[in-house]
Amino acid sequence: MATGRNHRPATSRSRGIPEATVARLPLYLRALTALSERSVPTVSSEELASAAGVNSAKLRKDFSYLGSYGTRGVGYDVEYLVYQISRELGLTQDWPVVIVGIGNLGAALANYGGFASRGFRVAALIDADPSLAGKPVAGIPVQHTDELEKIISDNGVSIGVIATPAGAAQQVCDRLVAAGITSILNFAPTVLSVPEGVDVRKVDLSIELQILAFHEQRKAGEDLGGPPGRRPGEGVHPETDTAPPAAPPAAAVTKRPPEPGNDGDLPAVMPA
Amino acid sequence: MATGRNHRPATSRSRGIPEATVARLPLYLRALTALSERSVPTVSSEELASAAGVNSAKLRKDFSYLGSYGTRGVGYDVEYLVYQISRELGLTQDWPVVIVGIGNLGAALANYGGFASRGFRVAALIDADPSLAGKPVAGIPVQHTDELEKIISDNGVSIGVIATPAGAAQQVCDRLVAAGITSILNFAPTVLSVPEGVDVRKVDLSIELQILAFHEQRKAGEDLGGPPGRRPGEGVHPETDTAPPAAPPAAAVTKRPPEPGNDGDLPAVMPA
DNA sequence: CAATCTTTGTGCACGCGTTCACAAAGGCAT
DNA sequence: ATGCCTTTGTGAACGCGTGCACAAAGATTG
Structure with a gap:
């Protein structure tokens, strides 16, 4: 969810x-x-x-x-x-929506039928890439970020969708809010900070998968007949074990059984 | 969320x-x-x-x-x-994932970097459209639905992503489960029914927007200086008012002030 | 009109999640 | 070593959400 x-x-x-x-x-x-x-x-x-x-x-x-x-x-x-x-x-009225960031996801959102069918009208598509400007996506020409403020005020838009890379999200968010947007649906994997009175909802695809992975791991662990009690500091996953934990602070180390120290990288966890 | x-x-x-x-x-x-x-x-x-x-x-x-x-x-x-x-x-191990339904959204998901960077590996892309078969999306060739069971068992996949139209979702879900999938991330706007032990998480883009619209409407209503008390049976939205409510059952009608009956359609609410 | 049957609307109790507030624990300076 | 300062870890209280179970309300049948 x-x-x-x-x-x-x-x-x-x-x-x-x-x-x-x-x-x-x-x-x-x-x-x-x-x-x-x-x-x-x-x-x-x-x-x-x-x-x-x-x-x-x-x-x-x-x-x-x-x-x-x-x-x-x-x-x-x-x-x-x-x-x-x-x-x-509030679906008996028409809600104009702008989508910012027309990459793969933004384009998919623009094409998504579920919006239009519920009273939401895609008023504009906005992207920072000048080479996209003018090109139609889902029948709507992409406009450049420079027009953002004008588009929002001209169309009376109050709902914005952010589908940019994480790095640009906060900046886009700030501009949207300054331009009058009061509700934001954020697909970028970042925590947005907004002033009081602005609603933000977040959809994060990788978070959902991670939650599934947690339960999946638990299922697999139970299949192996492990005892119900959790064993802190001990790997629960059967095989495919990766590098040992990085060195915790001195005090914590003394509390735990001395595992073979190896400050290796953690292959499964890479920069977003 | x-x-x-x-x-x-x-x-x-x-x-x-x-x-x-x-x-x-x-x-x-x-x-x-x-x-x-x-x-x-x-x-x-x-x-x-x-x-x-x-x-x-x-x-x-x-x-x-x-x-x-x-x-x-x-x-x-x-x-x-x-x-x-x-x-x-459970991210210290590798999770193979299949994506079923390679439309706009499915393709966007396949290209989404957030998966691979968190230990999730797109093992296969699956679509029912034969003309897509073999075409690479995000560097991975799309395979036909016929291969679904084989792909899942060969790769030991336990997590599936459904990005098909709503109509096909339950059928795909059933096949995934039968093939051994125990965790599903569902992007199709449908309630999936699954047997005990299978986890389903749902991401619904239009639902998020509807929730935003609710709060947005409330903000607008408060700006108009309306009294805090709700007025059932009376439109709160300022303009853009649509058709009056359809006729409620006899008993309910008598309870409410007789509004001008008009069994019109509801423009804002169309089939999904 | 009376009896029966269906289904709503809700009072109540329980459990999960959040937040407060503080004691315990450790680092650091003297 | 001793005392101070910072920050964790958690007991306890509170509030929201959920589900049970039943009385009230209306339809329906005879």
């Missing part, structure tokens, strides 16, 4: 709607849209929950924050619910 | 390490790697927390689950911590 519930005092629950619920509304909306296309008139919380991959009690509680939109003994009216959730999420 | 902490009894905390902590370890690792490149020998929890964008108390508690790797009065040894976290995440 894209992590990104940062900065924003735990009391974030906007308008009494818990953050966790907001994050699930798009899920419900998608399931409801699918039902709507099949002309299904009503759904029970059980059916809809199953389609959205959540618990039915959770779903009912989520909807209770929006209001009483169901009918006991029957369920929820699909069309009506689609509208209510869309309205709550 | 990519949501994806599904299915897995709340007692998921693998080996005593809380899920929330695991999700932050890659963040710490990235910050530490950057410090390592600058040859910084030690960091305090305060400095590292700031670099990773988290609270220092949280960071210390996170590290406490791994063991006592710090030195009081000094801080943490950068190199040592890099190794310990890498080992905990």
